Amino acid sequence: MTDTPPLPDFDLYGFTPYRLAVAAKHTSEQLARQYRDRFGISIPEWRVLVHLAHSGNTSVRDIEARVAMEKYEVSRAAKRLREAGLIERKENPEDRRLIILSLTVEGQKMMAELLPMAKAHQAELEKRLGDAFKQLEAGLEALLNETK
Amino acid sequence: MTDTPPLPDFDLYGFTPYRLAVAAKHTSEQLARQYRDRFGISIPEWRVLVHLAHSGNTSVRDIEARVAMEKYEVSRAAKRLREAGLIERKENPEDRRLIILSLTVEGQKMMAELLPMAKAHQAELEKRLGDAFKQLEAGLEALLNETK
DNA sequence: ACAAGGTCATTGCACCTGCTACGAAATTGC
C-alpha cells in the first residue's frame, strides 16, 4: 500500500537540454578518443590549440571570450600544453598583465595532422545526416545567437 | 622572420560537436544552477531522479541503459541521493546482484517541485526559439536515432 | 554439482573541474 503523490509526467528523452548533451557527447566522443589516444590531448586543450591555429597569437582572456571556456580552464589547458611543448608564452610588453600564447613548431606539426581529422569528422557528420544536418544547424544557429 | 607551415583553415565555430556542446551548456546552465542552489542537486543526480519519477523502481543497470550515463556515474549519483534521503534501495530478491532504487517520500516531494520547473524551462525554450525549435528537434532526432 | 565465465554494482586511484581568493599590473578618480 504505497501512496504515491501524483508527480507531473516528464520524460527525460523529450527534454532539449538533455538531448543536446547526449548529442554533444555522441558526436565528440569518437574524435576525442582519437586525439586522446594518439596525441594525449583533452577537449579543453584541443579547443585552445584550434583557436591558436586559427587566430594566431592571443591571450588567455581572448581565448576565454571566444571559445566558450572559463578563464581558469584556458589557463590550465595552456599550462598542460606548455609542459607538453606544444605552445609557448611570452609577455606582452604593452600590457604586462597579458600573456601571448602561440603554437610552437611542434604544436604546428601536430595541428597539421589533427585539423584534417576534425575536418573529415565534420564532413562525415554532414554526409550521414543529410537534410537533417541543415535543420540541426539552423536550430543551433538560432539557439547560439539567442542569448548572446 | 617566422616560417609558418600552412595549417588547414578550420574554424571552431563551425564545428558541429563544439556547437552542440556550447548549446548544451547554454540551455542547461540556468536550470542546473537553480537545482543546485535550491536543492543541492547535480545534473547526474537530477537525471537519476527524473528517471525514477518517470519509471518507478529500477536498477542501476536499467538507468545506465536509458539515461546516457555510465554505470559508475549512476552508482555514485545514487549514493549521494541516498545520503541525502531522497531515494532508497532494496535488494531484488529474485536476483541479488540487482538493486531496486526508488524515490523516498521526501524525494517525491522534491520532484513535485522540481519537475514543473523543468517543464517550464522546456516550454520557454520552445517559445523563444519558435520555428527554429522544430528544426533543432528534427536534427537532433536524426542524430540521436542514428548510431543507436 | 561445480568450475568457468558473465553480469551487476561499487570503489581506489589519479586526474580534472568549479569556485574563490590571490598577487601583479593597469586604469580611474580625486
Added chain:
DNA sequence: GCAATTTCGTAGCAGGTGCAATGACCTTGT
C-alpha cells in the same frame, strides 16, 4: 601623483570524473 578599483592570469581546495579492478552473485556447460 597616488589611493581605490578593475583587469588579468594563476593556484588552493574540495569535490567530481574516468578507468580499471574487485567482489558478490547468477548462468552455462559438462
